[in-house]
Amino acid sequence: MNPMIVEGQVHGGVGQGIGQALLENTSYDENGQLLTASYMDYAMPRADDVPFYTVDHSCVTPCTHNPLGVKGCGEAGAIGSPPAVVNAVIDALHRGGHTHVKHIDMPVSPARVWSAING
Amino acid sequence: MPKDYGIGASSKRREDVRFLSGRGVYTDDVALHGQTYAVFVRSNVAHGRIRKIDTAAAAGMPGVLAIFTGEDFKDVGGNPAGWLINSRDGTPMREPKRPVLAHGKVRHVGDAYAAVIAETYQQAKDAAQQLADDSDIEELPAIVDMRKAVADASNRVHDEIPDNICFDWGWIEDNRAAVDAAFKSAPHITTLELVNNRLVPNAMEPRASIGEYNPGTGDYKLTTTSQNPHLTRLLVAAFVLGIPENKLTVVAPDVGGGFGSKIYHYGEEALVLAAAKKLGRPVRWTAERTESFLTDAHGRDHVTKIELASTKDGEILAIRTETLANVGAYLSNFSTATPTFLHGTLMAGPYKVPHVYVNVKTVFTNTAPVDAYRGAGRPEATFSIERIVDKMCRELNLDPFEVRRKNLIQPDQFPYTTPVGLVYDTGNYQATLDKLIELADVAGFDKRAAASKAKGKLRGMGLSTWIEACGIAPSNLVGVLGSRVGLYDAATVRVNATGNISVMTGAHSHGQGHETVFAQIVAEKLGIPESSVEIVHGDTSKIPFGMGSYGSRSLAVCGSAMNRAVDKIIAKGKKIAAHMLEAAEGDITFADGKFSVAGPTRPRPSGKSPSAPMSRITTRWRRWSRGWRRRPSTIPPTSPIPPGPISARSRWTPKPARSTSPPSPAQTISAM
């Protein structure tokens, strides 16, 4: 409909997906106290946490359920990016010889990667 | 050559001018004469019994105008869940009341149990602290961990719900035996336990609400940070406060992001309305960021065990999952749909999987409510599937690209019916995968990885392929599945006398750029400049009843309604043009903003121009409809065109895809 806006939506979703994969976590302690109740502890992605990337939507198959043939795009970036990021981390670890690491839960923080390597 | 106008053009956003100049108007930017300030008193404990709330001292403090507690709302309705889910055994889900202010018990840190209204924000804050100091809440053990909540039934979030389970959902229950059998005979089984981490949507604009009441007319107005003002009006009017809908206007002005968290109705909205009525003055509230963290609906929070059965060469045979999904302390409006119909139905991903079974137990805990956050259910499903496919590839030493290519639905298989009840309409997943491999330079990856290694760094490559189901609908089907609201949308297109257009939409922009994009649709179809189209949204007194913006639905659903309304406008215009152009209606064509007579241009009997732009049609129509000019006999009085300006309203609910195995709960599906 408007490629600039479509890509902007995807960028936003990818930003949030990378946030979920690498940074963001909501943590309650065992007494139900919310420990991540400000930006001091809830890690929001910042400009230097994300790279430039390419968005392509040239493989078009129009939707058959509406007259415009349009499909939504607002959530796509947030849906597909977390597993892509985590799969990449696991791949990197395997290439580095850390083949005992089968999975790391999100957010895949440096501390968790370190624990996984040494665990 | 990229288009520079209309559909497909990267038109610059018109809303940016005000946002970039500091002239946007967000809820907290609205200042009203005589306004007062609400501050909520929130629980510091996750789970507690309210023993005493002594309001006397706080009520006597400077500037304090009113104090509300849960007692004031015990007889009004609760904020309901919007989707009824039945458990595997057929019993309906448990639905505890979600009150405006906590009554009897507090159930999460941040659960508001009182509110203070004062002349200034600081006075309200002072008194709220006094009230907190004068309250006695007996702390009970908190229920935080879902596994423990389910295992230990002695401690309950809601006293009337014995096992802290809202429902135990199986999808599709009839397929379970076949799935189990597929696993029994599978050559290879991959198992993975994983967590979809709990997130907070964190729109940069904190939630805010202003309630107004006019004692002279009995009219209420709520200005609030909402993605869907009509839904909020419906919930406040029909379920919570019982205000007649015709007496309540809900306005969502510029909204600073939502990502799901502003779909829902929250108690603060009801409170400022009730307080405004009591005081006869505007009552405003704006969340501090910490309040947002404590009380905005959170997202995700699934704990999942997923199993995947495959052949030794990576053909997926079956998928089986068991998930605990946190709903928090109360059911937020869409919280029951998210882990079920937005999650379980996506558990086949973009793959040809013959057998899938999904089990989801939703669990009450002493945490903030959890509901749909950008993606809502689909990210959880995708993370589970794509992680386990990757793990399977590693276990079997297979190439993750080739395994996916092999399992992806083929282009000639659409429409494709999955074993979890969806029909995918279209897609060419292989082509997308090929394009990805090219763009990402997968062939050159090993070289890049080696270069990184030389610098002491590890480089990895991750792949994910997925489906985004969007614009959930159609209304009649979701109704069958438990939705308590229709998921259509609506638009009114009005041609103003001077030929410019006003479009009233049910969708609401909180960053998506509707003012620009919707204008592109209308401008393209009517062949007029985008600048001639005005988009009106976010005010229930101006717009048709629509369901708002979430779930990637604005364009697919509301855009379609708008498209249809424009078609009606063109049809009306043709009738008028037929008269003006002295031709039969069937001979009139519409292109580039002009009505013309089809076929080779021929001289008209009157000798006038053979085409008419929309503005002339409108002027003519206006004169007829106002009686300034006699309605021509070529348009008989029985004509379906009503008097008044040329305007048309349409609703749209997506049609289900044709399923090969009815009855099937279908959604409209788009795939990346």
Added chain:
Amino acid sequence: MTKVTMTVNGKTVSGEVEGRTLLSTFLREGLGLTGTHVGCDTSQCGACVVHVDGKAVKSCTTFAADVAGAQVKTIEGMNNPDGSLSVVQQAFQDHHGLQCGFCTPGMVMSSAALLAENPKPTEAEVRHYLEGNICRCTGYHNIVKAVLAASGQDVSSVAAE
């Protein structure tokens, strides 16, 4: 209450403030300049960034009385004298560097401060400089691109929009 006087967007303004009155409160409630937004409590989101004596500061973490006499510039003062968008603002529109618009005033003010200090920043410098401004909508892609473009650099080679 004490009286403070400062210059805001070129005009001398005065107002009665309490000791605790924040600059953001003074601007929004005292002067009606609601373009400066408040998005957090802990001085991190940056939606409230304004310029004080030419430097970017967080107005929600600055007391009005502490900047008495200063030159303050807010988003409302960023447009060109003829009302058109300034180069930075125009770049944000051209490159779709904003969506909901809430973080945008702070983002523009920080970007303008960066370009005043460093007229040709690299991508890394832009990203580093903007670390005190949180945007939830754009994924920063187009913001960084807009700032690079506003500095006069060619962004056509930046990964497609």
Added chain:
Amino acid sequence: MHNFDFVKPATIADAVKALSAEGAQALSGGQTLTPTLKQRLAAPSVLVSLTGIAEMKGVCMGDDGLSIGAATTHATVAKEAAAHYPALAKLAGGIGDPAVRNRGTIGGSIANNDPAACYPAGVLGSGATVVTNRRKIAADDYFQGLFTTALEEGEIVTGVTFPIPQKAAYVKFNQPASRFALTGVFVAKFADGVRVAVTGASNDGVFRWTEAEKALSANFSASAVAGLTVSADGLIGDLHGTPAYRANLIKVLTKRAVEAAH
């Protein structure tokens, strides 16, 4: 926020006088204190802003080393100390974000002594001297644990004097949310030995890693640190890292700082 009187004296003497009032609190940039006040987690009756005192501002190279006025902002230090003490300038340029650096001051930072702040590592790692309105305090005596310093009632930091090392570097690993140091290490090589100060890692705040100092004094190279171990006892464990992870970071960052020192 509770209300208070706001005063902005122009001299140290007036500031000291203002601070003698009951419930008075110094404000030196306020990038930590102001959010605290907004949350009502403190309620001073008088707030004394120190940033209007000209004699407490500026960066100046002298015989004793680099003197920095306590009310000098991080941004100014990042710019003006760069020629004299690049490691310190880099540290200042990495605190918070640009807007925070334009308000926050060195005096405010070290008076607060947040266990994850950067400046304490720079001051302790440099063996700097903290100058107050009453006396001069060696860095080793000044930092006394979590949010605790040698400052007495009515005493304010007026400046800090840094001896200039032959080589130095500060390497910080950001806590991803707050951008404070999850762990930060300042290494400074002087003619008479090496100092290593660690911030962000210990429950007791900034501290010197003496084993590394000894090893690096003998051999200033990353390999000198390789054989050392850091105990996780007493280190901070929180959402962002366990004590064991922080122990690892101390070693890794020390190596990186040695490599980066120039």
Added chain:
Amino acid sequence: MQLSDFREIKADPATVWAAILNPDVLKECVPGCESMSGSVADGFEAVVTQKVGPVKATFKGAVSFSDIVEGRSLKISGEGKGGPAGFAKGGAAVTLEPMEGGTRLSYEVDASVGGKIAQLGSRIIDGFAKKMADEFFTRFQAAVEGPAEEEVAEDAAEGEGEKKKGWFKRLIG
């Protein structure tokens, strides 16, 4: 937050036991304690002010004793509301064992906080709680057995002739 530790106190168990149950001792030993009154049976009322960096909060609450095994062990529990800061709760299970030259006092402390201090201060809570516990038992030890040797020497050099007793010992003779 949980931690356990022990102290070897140069006083007999009966003296240590009496000190634990004495509100004046507790007042002196709880860092920042402004008042402490009441009885062992009904519990004590306490007001404690804590300053951590820029944060200053006053907690009003109660201290109670439970699981009392006379002369041997007990649990001290405290709970206070700190206004905007939220609340703090803590307990110490204390066991006394006679040893040569005194008493071995071992303790297991747990502490939890709620409200703003939990929401904003999680990174420093453990460290702070540990510091408070250390300080409490250090003060307690000093109260019962007197200042450490070097301090005594210093004081003596300043002219105080008599060897100092712990103030609690002086109190009880």
